[in-house]
Amino acid sequence: MAIAKAGATNNTFGSLVTGANVMKVPGLNTLGVSMARIDYAPGGINPPHTHPRATEMIFVLEGELDVGFITTSNVLITKHIVKGEVFAFPRGLVHFQQNNGDVPAAVVAGFNSQLPGTQSIATTLFASSPSVPDHVLTKTFQVGTKEIQKIKSRLAPKK
Amino acid sequence: MAIAKAGATNNTFGSLVTGANVMKVPGLNTLGVSMARIDYAPGGINPPHTHPRATEMIFVLEGELDVGFITTSNVLITKHIVKGEVFAFPRGLVHFQQNNGDVPAAVVAGFNSQLPGTQSIATTLFASSPSVPDHVLTKTFQVGTKEIQKIKSRLAPKK
Amino acid sequence: MAIAKAGATNNTFGSLVTGANVMKVPGLNTLGVSMARIDYAPGGINPPHTHPRATEMIFVLEGELDVGFITTSNVLITKHIVKGEVFAFPRGLVHFQQNNGDVPAAVVAGFNSQLPGTQSIATTLFASSPSVPDHVLTKTFQVGTKEIQKIKSRLAPKK
Amino acid sequence: MAIAKAGATNNTFGSLVTGANVMKVPGLNTLGVSMARIDYAPGGINPPHTHPRATEMIFVLEGELDVGFITTSNVLITKHIVKGEVFAFPRGLVHFQQNNGDVPAAVVAGFNSQLPGTQSIATTLFASSPSVPDHVLTKTFQVGTKEIQKIKSRLAPKK
Amino acid sequence: MAIAKAGATNNTFGSLVTGANVMKVPGLNTLGVSMARIDYAPGGINPPHTHPRATEMIFVLEGELDVGFITTSNVLITKHIVKGEVFAFPRGLVHFQQNNGDVPAAVVAGFNSQLPGTQSIATTLFASSPSVPDHVLTKTFQVGTKEIQKIKSRLAPKK
Amino acid sequence: MAIAKAGATNNTFGSLVTGANVMKVPGLNTLGVSMARIDYAPGGINPPHTHPRATEMIFVLEGELDVGFITTSNVLITKHIVKGEVFAFPRGLVHFQQNNGDVPAAVVAGFNSQLPGTQSIATTLFASSPSVPDHVLTKTFQVGTKEIQKIKSRLAPKK
Numbered sequence: 001m002a003i004a005k006a007g008a009t010n011n012t013f014g015s016l017v018t019g020a021n022v023m024k025v026p027g028l029n030t031l032g033v034s035m036a037r038i039d040y041a042p043g044g045i046n047p048p049h050t051h052p053r054a055t056e057m058i059f060v061l062e063g064e065l066d067v068g069f070i071t072t073s074n075v076l077i078t079k080h081i082v083k084g085e086v087f088a089f090p091r092g093l094v095h096f097q098q099n100n101g102d103v104p105a106a107v108v109a110g111f112n113s114q115l116p117g118t119q120s121i122a123t124t125l126f127a128s129s130p131s132v133p134d135h136v137l138t139k140t141f142q143v144g145t146k147e148i149q150k151i152k153s154r155l156a157p158k159k
Numbered sequence: 160m161a162i163a164k165a166g167a168t169n170n171t172f173g174s175l176v177t178g179a180n181v182m183k184v185p186g187l188n189t190l191g192v193s194m195a196r197i198d199y200a201p202g203g204i205n206p207p208h209t210h211p212r213a214t215e216m217i218f219v220l221e222g223e224l225d226v227g228f229i230t231t232s233n234v235l236i237t238k239h240i241v242k243g244e245v246f247a248f249p250r251g252l253v254h255f256q257q258n259n260g261d262v263p264a265a266v267v268a269g270f271n272s273q274l275p276g277t278q279s280i281a282t283t284l285f286a287s288s289p290s291v292p293d294h295v296l297t298k299t300f301q302v303g304t305k306e307i308q309k310i311k312s313r314l315a316p317k318k
Numbered sequence: 319m320a321i322a323k324a325g326a327t328n329n330t331f332g333s334l335v336t337g338a339n340v341m342k343v344p345g346l347n348t349l350g351v352s353m354a355r356i357d358y359a360p361g362g363i364n365p366p367h368t369h370p371r372a373t374e375m376i377f378v379l380e381g382e383l384d385v386g387f388i389t390t391s392n393v394l395i396t397k398h399i400v401k402g403e404v405f406a407f408p409r410g411l412v413h414f415q416q417n418n419g420d421v422p423a424a425v426v427a428g429f430n431s432q433l434p435g436t437q438s439i440a441t442t443l444f445a446s447s448p449s450v451p452d453h454v455l456t457k458t459f460q461v462g463t464k465e466i467q468k469i470k471s472r473l474a475p476k477k
Numbered sequence: 478m479a480i481a482k483a484g485a486t487n488n489t490f491g492s493l494v495t496g497a498n499v500m501k502v503p504g505l506n507t508l509g510v511s512m513a514r515i516d517y518a519p520g521g522i523n524p525p526h527t528h529p530r531a532t533e534m535i536f537v538l539e540g541e542l543d544v545g546f547i548t549t550s551n552v553l554i555t556k557h558i559v560k561g562e563v564f565a566f567p568r569g570l571v572h573f574q575q576n577n578g579d580v581p582a583a584v585v586a587g588f589n590s591q592l593p594g595t596q597s598i599a600t601t602l603f604a605s606s607p608s609v610p611d612h613v614l615t616k617t618f619q620v621g622t623k624e625i626q627k628i629k630s631r632l633a634p635k636k
Numbered sequence: 637m638a639i640a641k642a643g644a645t646n647n648t649f650g651s652l653v654t655g656a657n658v659m660k661v662p663g664l665n666t667l668g669v670s671m672a673r674i675d676y677a678p679g680g681i682n683p684p685h686t687h688p689r690a691t692e693m694i695f696v697l698e699g700e701l702d703v704g705f706i707t708t709s710n711v712l713i714t715k716h717i718v719k720g721e722v723f724a725f726p727r728g729l730v731h732f733q734q735n736n737g738d739v740p741a742a743v744v745a746g747f748n749s750q751l752p753g754t755q756s757i758a759t760t761l762f763a764s765s766p767s768v769p770d771h772v773l774t775k776t777f778q779v780g781t782k783e784i785q786k787i788k789s790r791l792a793p794k795k
Numbered sequence: 796m797a798i799a800k801a802g803a804t805n806n807t808f809g810s811l812v813t814g815a816n817v818m819k820v821p822g823l824n825t826l827g828v829s830m831a832r833i834d835y836a837p838g839g840i841n842p843p844h845t846h847p848r849a850t851e852m853i854f855v856l857e858g859e860l861d862v863g864f865i866t867t868s869n870v871l872i873t874k875h876i877v878k879g880e881v882f883a884f885p886r887g888l889v890h891f892q893q894n895n896g897d898v899p900a901a902v903v904a905g906f907n908s909q910l911p912g913t914q915s916i917a918t919t920l921f922a923s924s925p926s927v928p929d930h931v932l933t934k935t936f937q938v939g940t941k942e943i944q945k946i947k948s949r950l951a952p953k954k
Contacts, residue, residue, distance in 0.1 A: 110905020214341020587746020
């Protein structure tokens, strides 16, 4: 299994996750670990998301990143990390990484689950199938249907 | 410990969670369980949120609810449940309950953790302290700063 | 899955447990939680029992109950709880609930296992199949065969 | 730590458990194992009991034993085991061993907990402190107060 | 299942392990425990080995043993134990037992896994199939190929 | 915490492990993950060792490696891996990595424990403090005291 090459990052978020979990590496079954490589274009973001079944620890392969997670007390913890530095995102908490530099960045991530699972928050709420009803989202974000539908259209899967 | 009374639901979301976890019931320490009572005004919502450390199972005490969660394959699972029915939200997945009826609703929830923790998604992203930077959120939701700041202002803590 | 109705409590113990575990709700598989509704006639008892695989936490739906469990130091812990109150029974310990009031009582219980299992002590020792030998029970309870057989006859399954 | 000598078995049940758990062997802390030696006089019984936190596996050091446990389906599983044989009692289930032979018997037990805990059923129900109320026990065993008090007096701690 | 008889110890190491794990006792499945009997000729050794999935606790059935394990700080912990004494080897650490007495010795071991697994270090490194390359072992033990091949020949499986 | 720089590999084994575990990154406490960077000189080896408390998964940062582990059935599993490839070593099993290339190699490793622990087999057996007795090692490796003392002298800590 190789996750050697930089993933193609010319997409909406300017980032790509290439997983090496039990779905791709069957030998990981029962071992309780997996890895992933994440590439970021300049300006790219791995947008706020959670892993329901794993803590994640990253090692910066190249470039620089602004990383953060929010605690259950609603406190945002952030750090600027550079090549060779590590950072951990506790199990189940919303977190993100952004490349605010001028050159590509990349990390390798280790997880304490063979299948961490991912919920990318914006996609989860605005682009699921079927769709989360507008009246749930207007209540949730306290804005009108117009704003909700705008976000939905922006995040809709490309055809 | 009593969670007998209906919580006051005259707030932004029209719902209130009254927890009976280890912070309030010290005897739960090491026992790996907790409960909560959730009250919903007519039209009220317990907006999309996650519990990083627990699966949740609810029992409807009164009224009716539309409940749902989104899987890691981004599929929305929903159900309409009435008094006496149960429903489970798997550990770490985004879920919500909404009272679309004309009368108040209430549930009692059981958790397989003495301290499940909660991240209410909208509040986590738009009302943390310090604030998640606008440029993270514009990238994430693919809208402009104006929309982001609008949501932030709507969800800002009341003074 | 509904556990809405009060169970029929016109039986030996004056109580009925209606479970919502993985045998009845297959979707609970791997989720590690389950619930049950327990109804008690006036004077009814959920007699001393254990759950080998779960801690239990109850919420009183209606009426009042005298509840208790015995610790591994052989200390009896008891409490009188009313509607809306909660109480926890640690994993594996002998516990019971009794309705000493004049009106029916009911609780909803949460467990940190999808299949807690139950051993109702009196039935386990005096009404198993095959039967626990009399000489085991006379030694255990330090009484004669007559008393043992009397209890066995009282607890024998109705035909 | 030695559990070499046969325990004194001239007591009510004709058996004695000598534990080697974390309370006696502090080095077992965090290791998740413990052992015990159990001695049985001819006719002696280790009466029905549970270990809330461990499965137990025994190895017969000398003599012969009739052993049994009851499942959560209320089925009694029994076996006659002799020197050198092993048997396992699943976590939390009621079980017992009886020496129906003419000579002393002994086993060494292994547990998958550094502190398994024990609830000896008869003592738990009839000799706890404070006492389980008579009306709980009469309901539970479906006999009168006279029988209950008889068992209580027989099992009362020796002064 | 019986592990009653002393195993034949007229082999290279002068010891024999007779396991009672889930491969031999299918009923142990999911129970998380197993046992083994180990016999030692005078001068016999159960050479340094690990159990990847279990802590082990032993009880001396007869004779005397010198036992030891090495911590992750590379400290050797040793003890001389006699009949009736117990000792524990923490999960995954290299350990051994040697009978330096004039008479046979034996222990019964309890494990907190139904299938602890064993890696006998010398056999693992010098007699695996296929063979660990000589250049790995010369580097590892800082000696020449001659010494490595000598050990390999001594530990090669008997034909 | 940075593990960015190549460790100094001019030592006995031609490799260096730089850990990022809870002893160095206190914030990892309770999170159940850690990482390490391992550097290898040309010809360098990370000699056979175990991690008692973790499975390890590695990602090759640069160079090429021959990696292997031995199963509990004494089968050697090996693979040649290059930059960007991943490989996993199951919890508690003896494993090693060797750089048979002409240029330095490096990996980043992820563990499913905040403190995996390490037992480097040769050092554990031949350079512990106090020393494992010669007669244990001669029996174990089936060679004479001369060979054992030779290995001990080669692996003795540098003064």
